[in-house]
Amino acid sequence: MNIIIVIPTYNEIDNIERLVKEVFKYNKDISILFVDDNSPDGTGKKIKQIQKTYKNIHLITGEKKGLGEAYKRGFLYAKENMKADYIIQMDADLSHNPKDIKRLINEIQKYDIVIGSRYINGGSIPKDWGIYRKLNSKIGNILTKFILRIPYKDCTAGFKIINTKCLPINFIKNIRSNGYLFQVEILYYFYKKRYKVKEIPIHFSDRINGKSKMGIKEALDYLKHLKTIKRIYQ
Ligand SMILES: Nc1nc2c(ncn2[C@@H]2O[C@H](COP(=O)(O)OP(=O)(O)O)[C@@H](O)[C@H]2O)c(=O)[nH]1
């Protein structure tokens, strides 16, 4: 079973080493594919340094075109070049606990996609998240469920495992969404294809170092494009 963790990075230099250590502490037979968009803080260089110590680390670099584009490049590379059976999607900022990777892997045997969900029983978001961030995430999820009429609780989750059999190359190439919508577009595709979707509870921690790149502009873009997704996969 070839499992690749795809991790997009942009200015995550202070998180990389700890992330890699923790991932390999809890998971031995796994590879990491970093997709770095030439981060100005030297994240790419740091990854190259760490590659000397750990053998299962891969790096592709490119021009910065947003999170969705980085994921697309990562998914294509993991599937075509690395022959991944399963792809795990995860942030670099340690808001997704590397300990939970095992739980995702255990569940995927019975499902096509398993989502680390903040909004089912047992899951949680950081207690100290500001009101704006909380509302942004919660309202975003409620609107998404309502507009797309899908039954999932956490539609924008960025921590999941996917069976690559359900991800044809052409589908990946044609994903149009960026930012949080990238997550929604994949989920909606799985829903429409009647693939087996499972949510398992996770605690989502606030990023340890660095800044989040999601703001007001992304939130507005999100609403605008939700309906487009609905139309495309109708
Ligand atoms: N390669 C690449 N990675 C990105 C880009 N934007 C964000 N990321 C990475 O994607 C992950 C999610 O972004 P983050 O800022 O943590 O979003 P948040 O968790 O929703 O606040 C992190 O690992 C970021 O470093 C981008 O344009 N290119």
Ligand SMILES: [Mg+2]
């Ligand atoms: Mg994050």
